[in-house]
Amino acid sequence: xxxxxxxxxxxxxxxxxxxxxxxxxxxxxxxxxxxxxxxxxxxxxxxxxxxxxxxxxxxxxxxxxxxxxxxxxxxxxxxxxxxxxxxxxxxxxxxxxxxxxxxxxxxxxxxxxxxxxxxxxxxxxxxxxxxxxxxxxxxxxxxxxxxxxxxxxxxxxxxxxxxxxxxxxxxxxx
Amino acid sequence: xxxxxxxxxxxxxxxxxxxxxxxxxxxxxxxxxxxxxxxxxxxxxxxxxxxxxxxxxxxxxxxxxxxxxxxxxxxxxxxxxxxxxxxxxxxxxxxxxxxxxxxxxxxxxxxxxxxxxxxxxxxxxxxxxxxxxxxxxxxxxxxxxxxxxxxx
Numbered sequence: 001x002x003x004x005x006x007x008x009x010x011x012x013x014x015x016x017x018x019x020x021x022x023x024x025x026x027x028x029x030x031x032x033x034x035x036x037x038x039x040x041x042x043x044x045x046x047x048x049x050x051x052x053x054x055x056x057x058x059x060x061x062x063x064x065x066x067x068x069x070x071x072x073x074x075x076x077x078x079x080x081x082x083x084x085x086x087x088x089x090x091x092x093x094x095x096x097x098x099x100x101x102x103x104x105x106x107x108x109x110x111x112x113x114x115x116x117x118x119x120x121x122x123x124x125x126x127x128x129x130x131x132x133x134x135x136x137x138x139x140x141x142x143x144x145x146x147x148x149x150x151x152x153x154x155x156x157x158x159x160x161x162x163x164x165x166x167x168x169x170x171x172x173x174x
Numbered sequence: 175x176x177x178x179x180x181x182x183x184x185x186x187x188x189x190x191x192x193x194x195x196x197x198x199x200x201x202x203x204x205x206x207x208x209x210x211x212x213x214x215x216x217x218x219x220x221x222x223x224x225x226x227x228x229x230x231x232x233x234x235x236x237x238x239x240x241x242x243x244x245x246x247x248x249x250x251x252x253x254x255x256x257x258x259x260x261x262x263x264x265x266x267x268x269x270x271x272x273x274x275x276x277x278x279x280x281x282x283x284x285x286x287x288x289x290x291x292x293x294x295x296x297x298x299x300x301x302x303x304x305x306x307x308x309x310x311x312x313x314x315x316x317x318x319x320x321x322x323x324x325x326x
Contacts, residue, residue, distance in 0.1 A: 025176040032183035039190045043197075057212040060219070061300060068239050072303040075240075077313040079278035085314065114277070118316055121276045126301050 058174075065128070066155035066172045073118055074157065074168065078102065081110060087159065089114075090134065090168070093142070094161040112143045119146070129173035136164055149173035214267070215298050215323050221265050222321055223302065227253065228273075228286065230307045240305040241317065243283065246273055250284040262287060268294070268324040275306055277316035291324040298323040 074087040081089055081102035092101060093108035102110035115132065123130050123146075131148050135141035152171040159166045223239070227249040230240035253262050270290045273283040283306065299322050306317035 022176075025180070028180060029176065029183070032180065032187070035187060036183065036190070039187065039194070043190065043194055055212065056209070057215045057219075057298075057300075060216045061302075064219075064223075064302065068303045071239055072305050072316055075305045075314045076277060076316040083313070118277050121280060122301070122303060122316075122318060 062153040062172045062174060066153055066170050069122070070155055070157045070168060070170050073115060076118075078110070078114060081107075086111060086114065090166065091159060091161055093134075094136075094159070094163055094166045108142060112145075115143070116145060123172075131169075131171040131173075133169050135167055135169070138167075138169075142166075146171075147173070211296070211298070211325060215300070218266055218269055218323055219300060219302065219321060222271055222319060223304075225249070225286075230305070237305075237307075239303075240307055240314075241273060241319075243306050243308050243315075244310075246284050246286060246306075250286045253287045254285075259289070263289060268326075270320075270322045270324075272320040272322075273304075273306070273317060274320060275315050275317045283317065290322065291326065294324040294326065296325040298325070 074085065074090070076086050078084050078086060078089055084092075084102075089102060089107045089111045093106070093111055096107075101107050105113070111134075119130070119132060129147055129149060131146040131152075132144070133141045134143040149171065151174045153174065154169060154171045157168040159168065226236075228241045228246045230237040230242045230245075252258060266287055266289065268289055268291050269287065270285065271287040272285050275281050275283055299320070302319045302321070304317050304319050306315040307313075308315065
């Protein structure tokens with residue numbers, strides 16, 4: 001009788017031990033799954049970060065592009081406006097916008113036509129988004145074309161005139 | 175059964191760790207290559223923009239962002255001469271530099287340097303606006319330098 005009790009007690013102990021072992025194995029499995037998930041998460045973050053590589057060339061190009069575009073446009077001699085430069089035509093536009101000086105057009109319209117032509121053969125052809133504007137007050141520009149953007153590199157070229165400082169601005173979208 | 179799953183889990187963890195290390199190293203190498211290529215492109219762009227062979231000058235004073243059309247035609251012959259090839263290769267590498275007029279008329283002006291590769295693995299194209307000065311007519315035209323950089 002005593003022997004039977006001992007055997008029963010041992011069986012019960014064995015069952016309890018195997019139950020604890022099973023629970024332990026399940027916990028380790030759970031831990032392993034959690035670790036695998038964490039590692040996959042880290043991998044995804046590492047992969048996503050690797051796509052955001054810095055573009056030094058693009059930054060340099062955009063910075064140079066805005067300033068060289070404005071300088072080159074303003075220095076250019078007009079096609080058919082008495083050999084005046086685009087900067088001189090713009091100053092005339094600011095001084096007396098109603099007079100006809102350039103090929104039957106007033107200087108403001110002429111400047112806009114010529115600059116639109118230049119932009120369509122350069123930045124439009126090179127598939128670069130931009131916004132070009134000429135203004136005294138940025139809220140009410142004399143000339144504005146292109147598409148506005150939030151992330152941009154800007155270049156401002158102030159021109160002194162009798163009516164105040166006329167600004168020529170070019171935003172290059174990033 | 176449980177032991178097998180646990181061993182497999184550890185095995186996969188090891189594979190994932192190895193892959194992470196490998197992919198990080200590969201990304202670093204690619205990034206470094208890309209960075210070097212970009213620095214090289216910027217260096218060549220700066221060299222082209224300040225080439226004394228074609229720059230406008232007035233009484234010895236250099237004008238930035240301006241190309242003298244008469245100098246450009248002469249430089250085209252000099253820079254593509256076989257004798258000078260090594261000198262310009264150090265500065266400009268495997269590239270092609272073309273000058274175009276855009277306004278008032280669109281036309282090609284000159285290819286001032288051409289050391290392009292036929293079997294390149296990467297080609298980088300940049301356009302830079304530049305003033306083209308005609309000293310005889312005393313006029314400035316709107317032009318662009320097209321720079322193509324080739325990598326093996």
